[in-house]
Amino acid sequence: MLNETQLKVFVDHATHYFSAFAQEPAIVRVPYLISHDESLVYDYTGVIGVSGAFRGCVYFTAPARMMQYLLMTQGETEHSQEHCLDVVGEIANTLAGNARRELGSDFMISVPIRIAGKPEQLTLARSARSYAIPIQWRVYSAALVVSLEDG
């Protein structure tokens, strides 16, 4: 079963991205549990698959306005879907890279995939509840969802 430290690895690196690249840190709001039949996705989602000691997925999902504002703060003038996907993919990539490093070599972390709109292929762990960690940046709300079950 995922422990607090492992869960924090994902949360810390998701928020670290904002501290490092978005001029203003993100705030973690109250985390809660969601079941496998619930859907928590915004306009853009970056997903990494996890396998090994745990299996499932971890994704960062954010509304389009948040991604556009983020692009603006990074000095980007293009705010197209592709650019927004780049940002969400970059956050997922940060999660993947750090998770590979910090969770140990028994984990397999997939190459992140980026999704615009409601992802059909995103399924949460059935045998366990998933953690929904709302992340607030400026006035926007995004979420980190950690859906892992024992491998």
Add this chain to the structure above:
Amino acid sequence: MNVAAPSTVPRRRTGFGKYRTIVLSIALFLVFDLGVLILNFYTSSEISTDAVGINLAGRQRMLSQRLVKALHEFGAAPAGSTEATNALMELRNTTTLFDTTLSAFERGGETTGGDGRAVLLQPVSDARGRAAVEAALKLWQPLKTALDPALRGSDAAALHEAVRLASSSNLALLRLMNDLTTALEQVAAGKADRLRLIQTIGIGLALANFFLILFHFIRQLRDSDTRAETARRETVEILDTVTDGLFLLDRELTIGAQPSKSLHGLFGRSTLANQPFLPMLREIVSEKVYREAADFLDVLFREHVNLKLVASLNPLHEVEVLIPGPNGEPQRKYLGIEFTRVTDAHSALVHLLVTVRDITVRIELARQLELSRRQAEEQMSLLLGILHVEPPRLREFIDRADKALHDINATLRRHGSKHLSKRDEYRGVLNEIFPTIHALKGEAGLLGLEFFEKLAHDFEERIVELRGLKRVGGDELIGLAVQLDRLIGSVEAVRAMVERLGSLQQGFAQEATAAAGAPAGAAAETPAMAPTSTAAPLPELTVDTFRFLVERLAQTEHKRVQLLASGLDTLAVSGAEQITALREVLVQLLRNAVAHGIETPEERHLAGKTDVGTIRLQARADASAGIELICHDDGRGLDPGRIRAAALQSGRWSEDELDAMGTAGLRALLFEPGFTTAAEATLAAGRGVGMDVIKHRVEALGGTLSVASEPGRYCAWRITLPGLPGLGELSFETT
């Protein structure tokens, strides 16, 4: 485990193998050409020599005429004149040249060529030429003899004789030299004809050889191509059809040019041929497996290492991989990757043949079995923890726990959805969820569900710990979410166990009924643990329930306590909500009584009390008038000094504030969230939780909570719910 060598080992070929015939043919072709060339050179050389002979034979014709002319001019010119001298010199030259050349034609030898250089002539071998030379010699010898005196210029008669002989043999000599020329020309022409013939035959043979090579080898090549194409097609069909992934790996660990089609699906990649294997592997397996695989492959290519010995070390024998699915989403698979050495005819290791199988189904089945086994073990342990609880009460607990935990999650979710300003924090969330988890802990303790009580206690501990932080942010609550998940998981596990046991019992009951001939369904009406029972039974407030709790807590606290109760049965007239609330309150009061009120046997002994402390519960209820409940213990009572010390130690109040409070004010501190007088936290008490919960619970039902206490003697709590006046047996103070 090498790939088996062919049954007939190919002989080592020393020549050109299958190309021997074509090499021989080409060699023959070259020999023909070389032969023709040599003959050509030889014959050409002869023809060239013959041409010199022909030229000199032609010159003999001319010399015979010049000799006669010079002889006539010498005879006609005045003696001693320049003309005579010139004619004599011409006569000498032509005579010498004619004689030397004729002699060379006859015996072979040197003469002077047209360019004045010495020329070597072979004796004339042709019969006609030879006859002409011999006939010419016969004519020339007398003439030469006659010319000698004339050439010396001493005798006019000799000159006259020479002129006569020359005139008579002139035409014959001319004809003979002409014959010689013709004969030599014919010899040369014959050689030229022979040369052409040789060239024609040689070219013909060369052409024949060429066409032989062409047609023979085109057919062989076609056959070979056909066989190769058939073999290639068969290979492609096999590689396209085989469900296992197959490919060759070279020493540079590059995938071969012809991986099987299924390999792309197994590795989730469209391009594999000629790609490096390890970087691809790194993307789909864990870093640990990747490193082990790299080392293993290195070992496999060391030919002296016995494959059988290292095969068991293959880290890819059963490996979990994460590969991109059709839409790029990560898919989990299990692959079985095996390596076989491929050697050439000289037993040198050239490749590894890699076989890849999708073993996901098998591994998943094994995993499910393992999970089931683990679950069965956990359930057995769980079963031991719940067996002592009556099924209806267990079900009631599960329902209540499930609702309570989901209420907590709903609270977290509600706050998590709210926008948060930088100054905001979540201390309020902790206060909001605390009573729920605390009540649940009490319920679990009441039923003796220790594992659950422990989880709830840990949750509670975490809340108290978080309350001590200066600022409670969302990330501090991550641990709570993890603990909540564990609590929910435990409730689900207990529910699953209860349902399973219920089904089992129902099945047994039906079997027993059927065996006894009872009507079908009759047995299902009264199962002891039937999950189908829809109405949860009313919560019970029996002395046995609380005695169990008190004894267990006393044991934990190393105390001796007896519980005496009266009138609890009258509470049955109350509604379920009231009973539930009273039970929560009583659980907390009893916990406090055991933890804070009753002393240890040693303390009691020193205080002149019996070793066994006594807690009395007295209840009186009337359906119309209401409820009164008193919980009395003969412990140390409420000690204002101890409360003050604990309050001061908590740092929440100053000495001045505490001094100003008085006894009533100090007692009121007991209802402050987080306040405790216990030195350390235990399952029974100590985290400063409970009294505030009791107070809010009672007030929520419109009741009152009051306390009476004498330090060192007793402490009694009275709860009244609406409509019922107090018993008045004791002196109570309103809190």
